[in-house]
Amino acid sequence: MPQPTVLDFGEFAPADPWDLQVARWRLWVSWGMFGLAALIVPAAVLGTWNPGNYLYLALLFGHPWAAALGVLLLAGFGCNIRADGKPWGQSVLAVTWALALVFLAPALFFGAIRFFSASETERTIAVSPDGRAELVLTSYDTMHDFKQTIVVRTRAGVFSRQSHEPLACVTGVPFPGGEGSERPSDVEARFAGESTVLVTDHRGTREVSFDLRTMATSGPANCQGQG
Template identity: 30%
Template sequence: MLCAVALVAVTGTALAAYNPWRLVRLERFGRPTAVTAALFVAPLLLGVAVWLVVRDWVARGIVAGAALLLAGALCVGGIPLSVVFSRSGEGPPVSTTVLAVAPGGRFELVDVRYSDFGFVRDVLRIRSRAGLRSRESAQVLACFRRSYEEQAAPDRVLRSARFVDDTRVELAARDGVAWTTTFDPRTLVAAATLPRGCTG
């Protein structure tokens, strides 16, 4: 039973970190903290299972020590490993905010905020609203990047975001310039992106 729990924990978090279907509900289970916790707990559970079967006290001590060492090693390596294999290729977001919902209620625009060294980066993506089957687009619709210390340029600050209709999104920067694009409701891929704040 303990071995099965350990296997399910490791397999589940690995699948959630990779998340090829981009299911929104799996996101939290694929974050570095969840992966690290699973990698830490799994060898401990296996160690307890072996410890319960083995009768010799010396062997029990060896099993317990090996389980603790393995758990520590996997815990230390868990965060960078989970980031490398995560679908976003970066650490966990600071926050996720729904900016707008389509008139028909089938889609939403989310702002996934990351904290880089000295910068805040807002990554906008389109999501479907389908309960447990809700998905997030693999495509970054737009980025807005600004410094903590300096006053951000008006074209780098998002003023508003809205759905013009069920498959068309409009973004407006603080400088008043609006930008509009459409997206495929099946794949969630937009016809055009606004990547000016994604790099540099």
């Protein structure tokens, strides 16, 4: 008759002592990626909506397509790490890379065109009497055209806000100067008071007022219609 076995209720020791540590590592990293992906979504919504017109909030999080790509990559790699080499993890990773290429291909194409054929410069041209706001001129030149815009921006560091619409906007043919030459400005502006600006462009000189609380302007320029 077979002898009864003795049950050992002691602590279980795995064959590989590192198994539990690797599993714990994969668990924390995957959850970290899922959590970061979850944080990107509200940040992108806030950056795109941006009711306060915060400059750096728009620059960092005001790009919904980039946010969607970030969420896709974080979620895909998180699932792959959690899978620990299982076939479904490899499938998720393959789909993630395929979708990422769909996002990245046009961005890389148009980004390369802009990098090699365009230049953008930005400079402050005036400061308000109370020092709280400034006028910023942005010149954007390509091989085919150029655009100059003037916006009003608060001087508050990382909390700076900017008018959603430009105060002035001029577009036209490229500047015929040689490489490294600076294009003369086709639009000018100066402060006439703490919340008023005199803008001079192809339409003549006009006064534009703005509200520092909302960054709304009384006469924003229409870049599509030149004015």
